[in-house]
Amino acid sequence: MPGTAWGAVLDWDEDANRSAIVVQRLAFRFAGFDEEASNGAAQDLFEGIDAWFQALAPWVRTLVDQDADTAASGGSVRVLGQGMEVRTVTRSTVSPPLESRRRLMVRFPPDQKPLDKKSWRYALARVDAAEQPPLEYLLVSNARIDLHLSRTRRAVLDAATAVELALNAILVSHPTAANTSPKMLGKLVQTLDNAGSLPTGVQAATLTTQLINIRNRTVHNGYVPSHGEADAAVRIAVQVVEAAVPLPHGGP
Amino acid sequence: MSTIRGRTITMGAASTQIVAVYELPVGLIMAGECLGLTAQASVSGHKGEVVLPSAGWSAVDRPPGDYPSGTSRPATRWSASPCPGVP
Numbered sequence: 001m002p003g004t005a006w007g008a009v010l011d012w013d014e015d016a017n018r019s020a021i022v023v024q025r026l027a028f029r030f031a032g033f034d035e036e037a038s039n040g041a042a043q044d045l046f047e048g049i050d051a052w053f054q055a056l057a058p059w060v061r062t063l064v065d066q067d068a069d070t071a072a073s074g075g076s077v078r079v080l081g082q083g084m085e086v087r088t089v090t091r092s093t094v095s096p097p098l099e100s101r102r103r104l105m106v107r108f109p110p111d112q113k114p115l116d117k118k119s120w121r122y123a124l125a126r127v128d129a130a131e132q133p134p135l136e137y138l139l140v141s142n143a144r145i146d147l148h149l150s151r152t153r154r155a156v157l158d159a160a161t162a163v164e165l166a167l168n169a170i171l172v173s174h175p176t177a178a179n180t181s182p183k184m185l186g187k188l189v190q191t192l193d194n195a196g197s198l199p200t201g202v203q204a205a206t207l208t209t210q211l212i213n214i215r216n217r218t219v220h221n222g223y224v225p226s227h228g229e230a231d232a233a234v235r236i237a238v239q240v241v242e243a244a245v246p247l248p249h250g251g252p
Numbered sequence: 253m254s255t256i257r258g259r260t261i262t263m264g265a266a267s268t269q270i271v272a273v274y275e276l277p278v279g280l281i282m283a284g285e286c287l288g289l290t291a292q293a294s295v296s297g298h299k300g301e302v303v304l305p306s307a308g309w310s311a312v313d314r315p316p317g318d319y320p321s322g323t324s325r326p327a328t329r330w331s332a333s334p335c336p337g338v339p
Contacts, residue, residue, distance in 0.1 A: 020282070021281070021282050021283075024276055027274075027302070028270075028272045028273075030270040033270065045270070049296075064281075068278055114281045115283065116282075124293050128292065
């Protein structure tokens with residue numbers, strides 16, 4: 001499709017021969033129609049394409065934390081004048097829509113990685129199978145969004161809930177656990193720590209000071225965590241979720 | 253191809269192909285290795301393939317200030333290297 005503006009190169013690493021591109025348009029090819037059926041199929045595509053992208057967005061966010069969800073933008077992508085169309089009108093003509101030169105603004109933090117081939121195919125396959133990301137991942141995604149937007153209370157609460165679900169999943173699958181009924185977060189950490197079953201690299205003391213204590217103060221005392229405290233809570237939540245509920249392709 | 257009573261018809265796969273371009277409500281940030289990649293997708297029950305930009309596609313040029321590092325480069329530098337196996 002020559003002439004189609006698809007996006008732009010966003011960043012590159014000369015030495016590693018890697019680049020990040022921002023894609024603004026995707027092309028689709030569907031075959032297997034007779035001429036009559038193609039009109040009906042085209043109408044189906046008009047009706048379904050937005051829902052398709054909205055199903056894809058949470059997977060993209062889960063895999064690489066990109067703001068692909070227009071309903072919950074976290075601030076790294078902004079679309080200027082979305083829905084606005086500008087034309088010039090004379091007595092006899094109306095121009096085609098004018099294109100903004102700076103319509104899409106993308107902030108791509110150095111610690112964020114672009115969606116690679118493997119993850120892209122994985123996300124498409126999951127949408128095709130009508131699957132959603134595990135709830136633990138949706139919660140840490142929400143926590144990241146809230147952190148981007150400096151909503152630190154919500155970030156800590158979602159991070160703690162994600163950890164609670166993830167650790168309960170470990171407890172249920174633990175072969176020697178005598179009592180696998182769901183537990184409160186503090187008790188849960190203690191139980192798994194005593195059994196040596198906390199995810200590799202996760203320390204009970206760190207979980208307690210950086211997540212549980214902050215969560216408890218937030219819930220019970222109306223405490224507003226600092227950005228640094230919320231950031232630490234979200235980071236440890238991501239670590240726990242990725243270890244406890246690994247995605248088949250290796251996780252974000 | 254087959255001939256029935258003097259009329260030539262096409263056998264096998266239907267001849268009509270739908271090609272659609274979808275403008276994303278936000279930009280997806282992909283690794284440059286994915287240029288030209290095709291992957292299976294299903295939209296509204298229709299199975300097909302989604303195609304990422306490849307050689308021959310023009311790029312939106314952006315002023316240097318829009319880039320987080322370096323200066324602007326032509327996108328064709330990368331579009332010349334599609335993923336292996338991509339036609």
